[in-house]
Amino acid sequence: MLTLAGRRLAASIPSLLIILVGMFLLLQLAPGDTVDALMAQMGGGGDAQLTAELRAFYGLDLSVPARLLNYLWRLVQLDLGFSSIYGKPVATVILERLPATLCLMTASLSFAFFFGLLFGVIAARRVNGWQDTVISTLGLVFYATPSFWFGLMAIVLFSVHLQWLPAGGMESIGEGFTGIHRVLDIASHFVLPTLTLGLIFLAIYLRIMRASMLEVLTLDFVRTARAKGLDETRVITRHVLRNAMLPMVTLIGLQAGTMLGGSVVVESVFSLPGLGRLAYEAVVQRDLNTLLGIVFISALLVILVNFCVDLLYARLDPRIAKETGG
Amino acid sequence: MSAILSIEGLTVALPKGADRPHALDDVTLELRAGEILCVVGESGSGKSMTASAILRLLPDNVALTSGRILFEGKDLAAANEAEMRAIRGAGIAMIFQEPMTALNPLRPVGDQIGEMFSIHTDLSSAEIEARTLALLEDVRIPDPRLALRAYPHELSGGQRQRAMIAMALALSPRVLIADEPTTALDVTTQAQILSLIRDLQRRLGTAVLFITHDFGVVAEIADRVAVMQHGVVVEEGEAAAVLNAPQHAYTKALISAVPPLAAPPPRPFSAEAILKLEGISKTYRTGGFLGRNKRVTRAVRDVSLALPRGGTLGIVGESGSGKSTLARCIMRLIKPDTGAIRLDGTDLATQSPAQHRASARRMQMVFQDPYASLNPRRRVGELVAQGPIIHGTPRDTAMARARELFALVGLDPAATDRYPHEFSGGQRQRIGIARALALEPEVLVADEPVSALDVSVQAQVLKLLAKLRERLGLSIILITHDLRVAVQVCDLVAVMKDGEVVESGPIGRVFEAPEHPYTQSLLAAVPGRGFHPAH
DSSP: OHHHHHHHHHHHHHHHHHHHHHHHHHHHHSSOOHHHHHHHHTTOOOOHHHHHHHHHHHTTTSOHHHHHHHHHHHHHTTOOOEETTTTEEHHHHHHHHHHHHHHHHHHHHHHHHHHHHHHHHHHHHTTTSHHHHHHHHHHHHHHHSOHHHHHHHHIIIIIIISOOSOOSSSSOTTSOOOHHHHHHHHHHHHHHHHHHHHHHHHHHHHHHHHHHHHHHHTSHHHHHHHHTTOOHHHIIIIIIHHHHHHHHHHHHHHHHHHHHHHHHHHHHHTTOOSHHHHHHHHHHTTOHHHHHHHHHHHHHHHHHHHHHHHHHHHHHOHHHHHHHHO | OOEEEEEEEEEEEOOTTSSSSEEEEEEEEEEETTOEEEEEOOTTSSHHHHHHHHTTOOOTTOEEEEEEEEETTEEGGGOOHHHHHHHBTTTEEEEOSOTTTSSOTTSOHHHHHHHHHHHHOOOOHHHHHHHHHHHHHHTTOSSHHHHHHOOGGGSOHHHHHHHHHHHHHTTOOSEEEEESTTTTSOHHHHHHHHHHHHHHHHHHTOEEEEEESOHHHHHHHOSEEEEEETTEEEEEEEHHHHHHSOOSHHHHHHHHHSOOSSOOOOOOOOSSEEEEEEEEEEEEEEOOGGGTTOEEEEEEEEEEEEEETTOEEEEEEOTTSSHHHHHHHHTTSSOOSEEEEEETTEESTTOOHHHHHHHGGGEEEEOSOTTTSSOTTSOHHHHHHHHHHHTTOOHHHHHHHHHHHHHHTTSOGGGGGSOGGGSOHHHHHHHHHHHHHTTOOSEEEEESTTTTSOHHHHHHHHHHHHHHHHHHTOEEEEEESOHHHHHHHOSEEEEEETTEEEEEEEHHHHHHSOOSHHHHHHHHHSTTTTOOOOO
16 A cells, blocks of 8 residues: 555656646747736836846846756755745745635535535436436536636626625635634635536536446446345445446546636636636736746646545555555 | 245236347246256346346346245235345345356455345344354355455455355355356366355255256256246256256257267368467566566466367366467467467467568457457448458458358358347357458467357357368367367367466367376366266
């Protein structure tokens, strides 16, 4: 088990390197750099000498390979660099924004996983019945609807018309909530973003779960379980569920990246101060250091999620642990 | 003796559009206390459906329409779900055919056996564990304490089937239904499981309803026999009476299709070898990223054999003996590590891929599973003509040739534009043979060509192979686990164990006077070896 974990982690280092180098080189292709953006903010102007000095100050006058090596060397020392736009170290900027994104992702993932599982099981139990039809149709609707539209409509309905939930932001500023009130306040801000981001994934999980349940239900050991005299509920909970969950667990790992991407849209719609919005701002302002920092952290997050999924999978399926763990 | 389970006029309807209206038609059977009743029939005879109907575990679209199933005075056909659940496992237990898939792969074996007690009794978990261990000891699983915690994939097929039997016998059921429990097992394992079932049945006095297609097994284990065809019981009686003096024409046909375990008189064949294997070895290495978890399996070790022109060489062995790996090496589907494969003097093992493609047509293969080995999305005529077309034959000529081949293997030439699913298993295997013959090979390698087929169909396909051998001057390598099949068509036989050929020679000599202890034990394990049907 431990060797499996170690091997998986070691295997992720090359992918991390490839992502970073690729991203760095890709960004060189984009027109303009931080200094151009800074100059533009200062009102344009063509002071060539100031521009050159700024470039030298930020180390932008070096050749591309030199800058890449510099960057990687600093990264080894766990230094993500300095954001010229925010005037703070990149690590600080990212750490300020990370909680919102992590909260959003965890909440959406749990929401999508739990309800995807539940509805998938219900749909499979009542296959071709009205429950199945309703669930499958709704699933298709969720899957086919763009999440920004969902978010906007949710704001219109729940925030503007019904005024049940806040329209955006992470917490109510100026109310001075503390303790449990603050937690509840933040939670209420996260309800709509979580639903918006989670619904698409819920639709995917529910379809996978339904298909996988239907397949497992035809397997021989389910017949064995029935021949033992188990009732249908216990056949499902004790024999079918865990087997049917395996494809879904794999999917979570694969979709961690997609979910991060989706959070850019959702954070923008609900003006949540998260990584996604930070990335957007960094691109607009040509803040290369911040952008690379975000890519690095995102890649780490995805690798971490996949790592957890691998471990979970090995726990769920003893056959895997034996094959690779020795 | 009184009947413990009696089925009276049981009729089960199939959904509309099936090939017949009833899966079971007015089936009446009686299982008496302490006896083994064998229900025999070919696929589609309704024998497994009978078992499912007794436990009321029928597929969704199939329904009991009339009849009674009396178990200890209670009519199961009219019982509700809760009553049925109390009987399943506790009163009537069942063992299934596929030990590989009949256990949940994600839960330990002991846990799954113990579930029997947790469903039907109020025993404490410590008591359940003790009882489970005792059961595993009863079914003579090696190292029962380890088996208790083992997952199904950690046990062999035979051990899993023992675990299944332990599970079925957990609550000392009055009736045990065994649905082809040994069909998926090797012949020596099959013999052990059969004797285990018989021992336990004698000791516990359980009545066993044993479903099988194999008259050898029937001869081995049955007290009474019921023969089914198309959902109807055509003959029922004492085992000795049915086996030795069958009344119904279908029973007679089935029994005469059981090949005898004695070699026919030797056939003349050329002394010249068309194919020579010299010191073939193949080793599989798995794992091995930075040398971790390396597992080395020596699948084939230094095998040297010769196939005479126009002769048939049988390669016999149990699963894991390396016989299929050897076949793949011969076909160059995998590359042997060492050794030479000489086809008329040309060494195939060292050929380049291009040379290999050119010589591929001289040697063709017939595969085991006629259901999986034909592409379901293409017409069968195209499948047969594909090989010649790749090798440059014009399409029209190849299709015409395919029609001729269909006639040759005993199929309707007009059927070439149908799809594989429209054919039965035996017909599909004929298509597989036609496909192999399309390239006019000199050597045919048949990997378990009949093991997925019913006995009567087996006999037909083997007869076809023998006819083609005469007619086209083919030389055949026949790989099989079934000694009865080998003895019917082979001139020479090689017995493989753990990748090595332990004995080889003319089939008559090997079968009548086996020299190697393994060959002797294989022959001793053949079910019903004492049963010689009158032909």
